[in-house]
Structures are given as C-alpha cells and as structure tokens.
Amino acid sequence: MPSTCSILKKLKSDYPTITFQPAEDYLWSPSQQTVYYAEDSTDKDGCAYLLHELSHGLLRHTDYDRDVKLIAMERAAWDRAQELASGYDLFINDDLIESNLDSYRDWLHARSTCPNCGATGMQTKKLAYSCPACSHKWRVNEARICALRRFSI
Ligand SMILES: [Zn+2]
Numbered sequence: 001m002p003s004t005c006s007i008l009k010k011l012k013s014d015y016p017t018i019t020f021q022p023a024e025d026y027l028w029s030p031s032q033q034t035v036y037y038a039e040d041s042t043d044k045d046g047c048a049y050l051l052h053e054l055s056h057g058l059l060r061h062t063d064y065d066r067d068v069k070l071i072a073m074e075r076a077a078w079d080r081a082q083e084l085a086s087g088y089d090l091f092i093n094d095d096l097i098e099s100n101l102d103s104y105r106d107w108l109h110a111r112s113t114c115p116n117c118g119a120t121g122m123q124t125k126k127l128a129y130s131c132p133a134c135s136h137k138w139r140v141n142e143a144r145i146c147a148l149r150r151f152s153i
C-alpha cells in the first residue's frame, strides 16, 4: 500500500497525544486534536502538508477572529513545519510555502476589498467589513479554515 508520507508512522509515535486520520483533505481539528491527511499517494508534498497541519496543533492554533490572524497562523505553522522537517531529514520547498500563503493572501484581498469603491476595508467583526473611504459595509461568507489545496508550481 502506498503511504501518504514516509514519516507518518514516525510522527504517530513521536506525537502520541495527536490523532492522525485519513480524510479528503489536510486539516487540523483543534477540538478533536486530530490531523486529517489526504490519502494521496501521488502527492510528493504530502509530508510537507502533514507537518504543516501537525504544526498548527503543536502551536495550539484554534479559531481566529480576524482574517489577518489566519495569515499569521499559516506563516507560523509553515515556519514550525520547516523546523520539524529538518529533524526528519526532510526539506520543504520555499516555493510550496509561498504559493500556499499567496492563496490565503488572495482570499484575504478578495474579502477585504470594498465592493462599492475598491478601497481596502477594515474588518469589524468575524464576518463583516466596513470601508474607511465610502462607509460601505459588507458581510463575507464563512471564515476559511486551514484546508490546504494543491498548487502546481
Ligand atoms: Zn468603499
């Protein structure tokens, strides 16, 4: 059976308090203390994503109330993942990390741009923005969780 990531077994024994569960996509669940990982044997970046989600757990990342915080959490989790990777003789490509963070930046940009005048809005509540230029207020859809998508580099 092809494995998702060569160090999965090792991670399980090194982090016995964290559950590793196969799923559709990579995700850290704070309430279940579980790293969900995609069973995709063709994905050579599987280890990187696995370590990234584990890092969210080790950094005790939970919910966030402002979208910019999510970007900071993503960055921190990648930094930790890189540290972890070196301990397992692995290396996470910077391009992978940057393209991933870019997807969050694009998402944030799309949400925070005023639909009325195009200025950058201020987040007032978890799902609400307000424009400092024209006072327009708008709501955004459900906040994003860390569900990583694949990108071709
Ligand atoms: Zn505006």
Ligand SMILES: [Zn+2]
Pocket: 052, 053, 056, 073, 074, 077, 146, 147
């Ligand atoms: Zn993440």
